[in-house]
Amino acid sequence: xxxxxxxxxxxxxxxGLTKRFPGVLALDRVSxxxxxxxxxxxLGENGSGKSTLAKIIxxxxxxxxxxxxxxxxxxxxxxxxxxxxxxxxxxPQTPNLIERLxxxxxxxxxxxxxxxxxxxxxIRDLVVEEFRRIxxxxxxxxxxxxxxxxxxxxxxxxxASLLRVRVLLVDEVTTYLPTSIRERFYGYLRKMxxxxxxxxxxxxxxxxxxxxADRVTVLRSGRVVRTLERAEFxxxxxxxxxxxxDYSASELLKxxxxxxxxxxxxxAVVKLDRVWTASENGGPVLKDVELSVKPGEVLGxxxxxxxxxxxxxxxxxxxxxxxxxxxxxxxxDVTNRGPEVIRAAGVGFISEAPLYYNLxxxxxxxxxxxxxxxxxxxxxxxxxxSKTRELIEKYGIAAASPKTPVKVLSGGNVMRFxxxxxxxxxxKVLVVLNPxxxxxxxxxxxxxxxxxxxxxxxxxxxxxxxxxLDEVLRVSDSIAVISGGRIVGTFTRESVERxxxxxxxxx
Ligand SMILES: Nc1ncnc2c1ncn2[C@@H]1O[C@H](COP(=O)(O)OP(=O)(O)OP(=O)(O)O)[C@@H](O)[C@H]1O
Ligand SMILES: [Mg+2]
Numbered sequence: 208x209x210x211x212x213x214x215x216x217x218x219x220x221x222x223g224l225t226k227r228f229p230g231v232l233a234l235d236r237v238s239x240x241x242x243x244x245x246x247x248x249x250l251g252e253n254g255s256g257k258s259t260l261a262k263i264i265x266x267x268x269x270x271x272x273x274x275x276x277x278x279x280x281x282x283x284x285x286x287x288x289x290x291x292x293x294x295x296x297x298x299p300q301t302p303n304l305i306e307r308l309x310x311x312x313x314x315x316x317x318x319x320x321x322x323x324x325x326x327x328x329x330i331r332d333l334v335v336e337e338f339r340r341i342x343x344x345x346x347x348x349x350x351x352x353x354x355x356x357x358x359x360x361x362x363x364x365x366x367a368s369l370l371r372v373r374v375l376l377v378d379e380v381t382t383y384l385p386t387s388i389r390e391r392f393y394g395y396l397r398k399m400x401x402x403x404x405x406x407x408x409x410x411x412x413x414x415x416x417x418x419x420a421d422r423v424t425v426l427r428s429g430r431v432v433r434t435l436e437r438a439e440f441x442x443x444x445x446x447x448x449x450x451x452x453d454y455s456a457s458e459l460l461k462x463x464x465x466x467x468x469x470x471x472x473x474x475a476v477v478k479l480d481r482v483w484t485a486s487e488n489g490g491p492v493l494k495d496v497e498l499s500v501k502p503g504e505v506l507g508x509x510x511x512x513x514x515x516x517x518x519x520x521x522x523x524x525x526x527x528x529x530x531x532x533x534x535x536x537x538x539x540d541v542t543n544r545g546p547e548v549i550r551a552a553g554v555g556f557i558s559e560a561p562l563y564y565n566l567x568x569x570x571x572x573x574x575x576x577x578x579x580x581x582x583x584x585x586x587x588x589x590x591x592x593s594k595t596r597e598l599i600e601k602y603g604i605a606a607a608s609p610k611t612p613v614k615v616l617s618g619g620n621v622m623r624f625x626x627x628x629x630x631x632x633x634x635k636v637l638v639v640l641n642p643x644x645x646x647x648x649x650x651x652x653x654x655x656x657x658x659x660x661x662x663x664x665x666x667x668x669x670x671x672x673x674x675x676l677d678e679v680l681r682v683s684d685s686i687a688v689i690s691g692g693r694i695v696g697t698f699t700r701e702s703v704e705r706x707x708x709x710x711x712x713x714x
Contacts, residue, residue: 211373211403214244217279218405219264219295219374224273226259226429228615230607233259235429236273241374246396246406248420250413252449252647253619254605256429257409258300261376264407265297266290291321294373298380300409300618300645301562302359306352310334310345314366321370337365341391355517356560361388368395374405379618382412383559383644383674385512393419411619411647413445425449450649475499475535476668477523477554477636482532484518492518494692496532500636503666505658507683508694509676511712515692516672517559520640523670524556525549526564537635553635559644561625568614572599572606572624575613579628594631602627603650618645626654633661639671643678655682676708688712 212218219241226234234256241247249257262268264275266284274281277293284290290297304313311331318330325333334347343361351359360380367375375396381389396406396419410416416423417440425432425448432448477500484493493515500506510516521527522534525546534542536552550556558564566575573588573595580586586594595609604623606616613621622645629637639658643651659682661667673679679686680703687697688711696711 212243213403214242216243216403217241218243218277220276221260221264222273222276224260224263224270224275226256226263226268226270228607231605232429234263234270237426237429237431238273239424239431239434241405241407243403243405244400245421246400246408246419248408248410248416248423249426250410250416250423250445250449251426252411253623253645253650254617255426255449257411257426258378258617259429260426261297261378261407261409264290264374265295265376267297288320294371295376296367296370296372296374297376298363298367298378300378300380301560302356302363304351304359304362307350309348309350310354310362311347313351313362314347314369317366318369323370333369334365337369341365341368341395342387356563357385357512357517360384364388364392368392372404374407375399376407376409378409379411379645381408382410382415383512383641411645413442413449413648417442417445427451446648449647474501474538476502476537477670478533478535479522480533480535482522482534483530484522484527485530486518491530492692493522496692496694498670498687498694500668500670502635502668503662504685505662505669505671505683507679507686508670508672508689509679509686509708509712510674510689512674514690514712516674516689517640518692519689520556520558520638520670520672523549523638524554555629555633555637557626557629557637557639557642559641561621562614565625565629566613566621569612571610571612572604573609575624576628580632598624598627598631619647619650622646623650630657630661633665633667635668637661637667637669639669639673641673643673643675651678652681658682676705676712680705 217240221237221239224234224237237260249260251257259268263270266287266289269285275284282293311334314334315327315330331347338345338347341361345358345361363380381392399406408420422434422436423445424434425445427449479496479498482493482496483491486492508516518527522529525544529542533540536554539552541549541552556565562568573592576595577591592609599606602623604627605620613624616624642654655678658669662669671679671682683700685697685699686703687694688708690712
């Protein structure tokens, strides 16, 4: 196709980009070159400026200083339509779809703005075919409001892959996709590359960047630290570039589990008794799940994605009906009593997608804090504000002030705030679902040690659900494996072997 180029041609160059937000220097004289036939990864810790850089290239933000060149000519990208006209497309960090429209309608909308005016029926066929190819059973006629978070991400990916774009900007969506879908999407990115197109892949996972990218640029505090070629890819070295010299891999392991033994006769705080649930289309998801968690115990639940973890978390916080079986918190039967009752019973929730499950993006940090404690405590605004300020400080949240709306924070900083809020007001039980989705490794390790400390010092019971075996091994007293909606094995920390867990996970 004439729109693509032979490998190695300079396609897009950003020169000296600076972007300030109130109280934050998000980008500081960033320069970068993107070539045809390249997958270029941007790595950096939470708040280092990755999304801001992509949004400038996508015409969503305009820079305060610096400029962009496309094929050697300086261009002004004043809005996303300008970027689209140069063949640039951005897949956002959190899905940006219209809830009331169907999947096909959401796809159509963007295709039209790309000048593709195919008939609706033939686009529908394309959409169906593309979902089949990526291996996701999303119904193209479903309304977006009915879709799960992951399904929405998949819609974003499919929509992007239907556009013949020259430069695709992918903002962290790949990190926690189901493995099979992620591999197929990588396949698509490699195909783009072989056609002479360009991919900018944003991630905070070093391993992902090193696996997929041809070159990696590391950002720290809004500055380019270095751009590396494949020959220089070394995981430890890249980590040091990301976090600074004080960082080493052993720091992550320092938090390795100190084995504490649980007194066997403590009464369970959380108990699931033979719980079954159904999916949206009626099939069983959780099958005969039995769980019990004692005061101060951290129960890790590990499994590959799609094996029922999300559904289990939803049951535990009251967002998904139980078909049969019972759920008790501290002896109280809370089966199908809804999220308010379960929260009031002392169950907190740290989810993988805080803006989907827990926080209101339009409200400020302090207002979101007020929401979490409503009905339990009344605190005057002044006190709430100083509490919020304290959390910002303590959890290293990059936010200009307690009055900042949550939606302007970077993805990882939204997550940090969600964590801060739940940890500070944790009562009896904390349900944690895939927390590392948007967190950099350093924060994940302080988070897991905070969980251990709280469980020991305040007798908090934690159900830590994750796809990451390393994380679960680091944080848990006991570990259960979930596969195909069933708990297929439960182990104490002392008795468990990694290989056994790995085998069970894929059973
Ligand atoms: N619209 C905005 N208004 C105010 N501040 C913003 C806005 N967008 C970004 N920022 C701030 O700019 C800094 C860089 O944010 P950015 O979203 O680019 O980080 P990131 O590297 O993508 O981080 P993450 O890994 O957490 O997604 C952060 O301190 C963030 O709070
Ligand atoms: Mg980001």
